[in-house]
Amino acid sequence: MKTCAALFLALTLLASAEPSFRIGDPARSDASTRYFDKDAFRQLVEHMPKTELHTHLEGAVRPDTILELAQVYNIELGAANVEELKKKIQMRPGENLLDFLKKFDPFRFVFDHPESLRRVAYEMVEEEAREGVVYSEIRINPVKREDVLSIEGVLDAVLEGMQQASEDYGIESRLIVSLNRSYPLESAMRVARAAAARKDRGVVAMDLAGDEVHHPASKFKEVFDYAQSQGLHITIHAGEAVGPDSIRQALEVCHAERIGHGVRLGEDPAVLEEVARRRATLEMCPSSNLLINVVKDLKSYPLMTYAHQGIPVTISTDDRHIFDLTLTGEYLAMAEQCGLSLQDLEKISLNGIRSSFLPEREKARVEARWRERMDALRSDFALEP
Numbered sequence: 001m002k003t004c005a006a007l008f009l010a011l012t013l014l015a016s017a018e019p020s021f022r023i024g025d026p027a028r029s030d031a032s033t034r035y036f037d038k039d040a041f042r043q044l045v046e047h048m049p050k051t052e053l054h055t056h057l058e059g060a061v062r063p064d065t066i067l068e069l070a071q072v073y074n075i076e077l078g079a080a081n082v083e084e085l086k087k088k089i090q091m092r093p094g095e096n097l098l099d100f101l102k103k104f105d106p107f108r109f110v111f112d113h114p115e116s117l118r119r120v121a122y123e124m125v126e127e128e129a130r131e132g133v134v135y136s137e138i139r140i141n142p143v144k145r146e147d148v149l150s151i152e153g154v155l156d157a158v159l160e161g162m163q164q165a166s167e168d169y170g171i172e173s174r175l176i177v178s179l180n181r182s183y184p185l186e187s188a189m190r191v192a193r194a195a196a197a198r199k200d201r202g203v204v205a206m207d208l209a210g211d212e213v214h215h216p217a218s219k220f221k222e223v224f225d226y227a228q229s230q231g232l233h234i235t236i237h238a239g240e241a242v243g244p245d246s247i248r249q250a251l252e253v254c255h256a257e258r259i260g261h262g263v264r265l266g267e268d269p270a271v272l273e274e275v276a277r278r279r280a281t282l283e284m285c286p287s288s289n290l291l292i293n294v295v296k297d298l299k300s301y302p303l304m305t306y307a308h309q310g311i312p313v314t315i316s317t318d319d320r321h322i323f324d325l326t327l328t329g330e331y332l333a334m335a336e337q338c339g340l341s342l343q344d345l346e347k348i349s350l351n352g353i354r355s356s357f358l359p360e361r362e363k364a365r366v367e368a369r370w371r372e373r374m375d376a377l378r379s380d381f382a383l384e385p
């Protein structure tokens with residue numbers, strides 16, 4: 001970053017009319033606490049090193065890429081430009097989960113070809129790198145149109161795209177293989193075998209997603225027993241559509257080390273205590289929960305409530321192009337709506353490395369890079385160490 005950024009920030013600080021964003025220990029309010037206006041704080045958050053643990057490749061395909069690929073594969077999208085396409089594939093306030101599921105229909109063809117899969121995986125990592133992400137875990141459900149591309153073919157193409165972008169942009173990314181809760185056990189087991197066979201090529205974990213109401217995680221106990229025996233890590237979407245019982249089941253029956261969302265955890269203090277005891281990380285996705293009507297607003301979003309109970313929390317976009325989000329925007333939303341300071345956001349970003357599914361040695365290497373980037377930011381913006 002150039003010195004002009006620091007100069008601009010200094011000028012903004014002086015001119016700051018309503019400085020409301022905080023840098024400093026949230027537990028103290030003394031001389032070390034400084035306040036920033038929104039633009040200055042945005043610059044800091046844009047440039048700070050970030051991590052993302054919960055992002056679906058299916059929801060992260062860029063609208064302009066969909067348009068281009070539709071031409072390549074001769075697909076009629078019913079949209080002449082990006083704006084028209086966005087109206088079809090992006091969530092609008094007031095829509096529900098059923099509407100959400102339909103958003104993917106126009107561009108399912110993207111997942112039928114190794115070339116387009118490689119491209120969208122590459123662009124996903126590229127987009128994260130451009131907003132300061134140093135480590136990311138991307139997930140995909142590899143069961144697409146098996147008559148045209150196998151589960152293995154999907155995974156291999158995605159891994160190739162991710163690896164190329166990771167090399168080009170100097171960031172670390174790993175793949176989580178996601179199962180849909182509606183799958184029969186036999187098909188889920190095939191996915192788990194394909195995932196385990198790619199453990200040394202970037203697949204780090206298995207996930208369970210989909211209809212939490214009608215398909216409890218316990219149905220897949222055998223699959224997660226197998227995944228664990230193969231050295232894969234486990235994260236499970238729970239506590240989003242169903243309450244804390246679903247979280248308990250994910251932890252106790254299916255060996256989940258992290259919980260996708262977990263936003264409803266607070267409904268049962270005993271489960272909350274258990275999550276804290278295990279230090280199971282919550283992969284929280286604030287705007288996703290808001291847009292799917294799991295929470296009524298972001299002001300009362302329970303992220304810091306859980307953090308204060310000793311639970312590691314992280315922030316992710318979930319499906320960035322369906323919800324029209326960026327990770328920077330999510331960090332800022334939590335600062336603006338819930339009063340998180342820069343230090344809170346730093347801890348949350350670091351949680352993403354410490355709760356990652358990397359081996360300990362690799363975590364240390366990524367954390368060292370994160371610290372280098374954070375130190376450079378402090379120096380550029382003339383912040384105290």
Ligand SMILES: [Zn+2]
Binds near residue numbers: 056237260
């Ligand atoms: Zn998700």
